[in-house]
Amino acid sequence: DQQVKQNSPSLSVQEGRISILNCDYTNSMFDYFLWYKKYPAEGPTFLISISSIKDKNEDGRFTVFLNKSAKHLSLHIVPSQPGDSAVYFCAASQSGTYKYIFGTGTRLKVLA
Amino acid sequence: DVKVTQSSRYLVKRTGEKVFLECVQDMDHENMFWYRQDPGLGLRLIYFSYDVKMKEKGDIPEGYSVSREKKERFSLILESASTNQTSMYLCASSLFVSGGRTEAFFGQGTRLTVV
Numbered sequence: 001d002q003q004v005k006q007n008s009p010s011l012s013v014q015e016g017r018i019s020i021l022n023c024d025y026t027n028s029m030f031d032y033f034l035w036y037k038k039y040p041a042e043g044p045t046f047l048i049s050i051s052s053i054k055d056k057n058e059d060g061r062f063t064v065f066l067n068k069s070a071k072h073l074s075l076h077i078v079p080s081q082p083g084d085s086a087v088y089f090c091a092a093s094q095s096g097t098y099k100y101i102f103g104t105g106t107r108l109k110v111l112a
Numbered sequence: 113d114v115k116v117t118q119s120s121r122y123l124v125k126r127t128g129e130k131v132f133l134e135c136v137q138d139m140d141h142e143n144m145f146w147y148r149q150d151p152g153l154g155l156r157l158i159y160f161s162y163d164v165k166m167k168e169k170g171d172i173p174e175g176y177s178v179s180r181e182k183k184e185r186f187s188l189i190l191e192s193a194s195t196n197q198t199s200m201y202l203c204a205s206s207l208f209v210s211g212g213r214t215e216a217f218f219g220q221g222t223r224l225t226v227v
Contacts, residue, residue: 009152032213043116043202043218044155051213089155093213098143098162098206099170100216104154 003027004092006103014111019077021106023090026071030092034100035064035075038087047088048075080110115139116219118203124225131190133222135203142208144186145216146170146178149200161186162208193226200224 005024013019023033031052036044050057050064050073057064063076077084087107091100119134137144145160147170157170159178167178175197179187186205190197200223204216 006154034215036218041121041221041223043204043220046215046217049213049215091155095213098168098208099145099157099160100204101157102147102155104152 002104003030004090004101004103006088006090006106008106009104010107010109012109012111013080015082016079019075019080019084019108019110021075021077021088021090021108023073023075023103024071025073025092027092027094027101028071029094030101031095032093033064033066033073034091034093035062036089036091036102037084038089038105044089077108080108082110082112084108085110116203116205116217118201118219118222120222121220122223122225124227125190125193127193127195127226129190129193129226131193131224131226133188133190133201133203133224135186135188135205135219136184137186137203137205137217138184139205139207139217140183141205141217142183143206143216144180145204145206146176146186146188147202147204148172149202149221155202158188190224195226198224198226 034049038044146158147155203219206216
């Protein structure tokens with residue numbers, strides 16, 4: 001049972017445009033959400049997070065939006081750069097537990 | 113900077129061998145994790161540990177065990193390697209924060225091939 005879903009396996013965007021990566025979850029007890037970026041043959045690196053008490057968090061070119069009623073979060077990258085080409089994973093966790101549940105990932109390709 | 117170091121980048125082992133994957137973190141984190149990454153399946157949690165000598169099963173613990181004798185070190189053991197354990201293995205650590213709102217830091221990964 002996949003509790004965190006990324007339904008788009010891949011996405012291509014022109015350099016300078018907006019990239020929007022989506023993530024859905026099923027467990028309403030999740031209260032902390034994270035996005036990670038992963039290059040081939042490297043470990044994931046943390047990008048940005050959001051607590052369930054917020055609906056938006058921004059860090060430079062990266063903004064994460066959370067819609068609790070829809071159990072949906074999205075990552076916006078503006079403007080997209082070729083170096084953003086990577087696999088992006090969303091993850092969720094629940095207070096009182098230690099673990100992070102990851103989605104299946106979306107491969108972003110930013111075209112120069 | 114937090115550093116999570118996995119002992120090998122690439123490993124090739126034979127079916128039936130006992131395999132040890134080692135992970136060390138240098139930031140005094142309480143929590144440590146082992147995930148595996150497979151195409152189309154994302155990152156799946158094998159085991160995690162929230163303290164020395166404490167461990168809990170993740171979503172896919174079958175065929176694996178773990179050891180945490182020291183706070184900074186978390187080992188993943190494949191008792192008898194099989195070809196379906198060929199994968200990218202990722203170790204991570206995180207700080208215990210009341211309420212659990214903190215990120216995990218990952219190592220560079222170990223690409224294990226079982227032949």
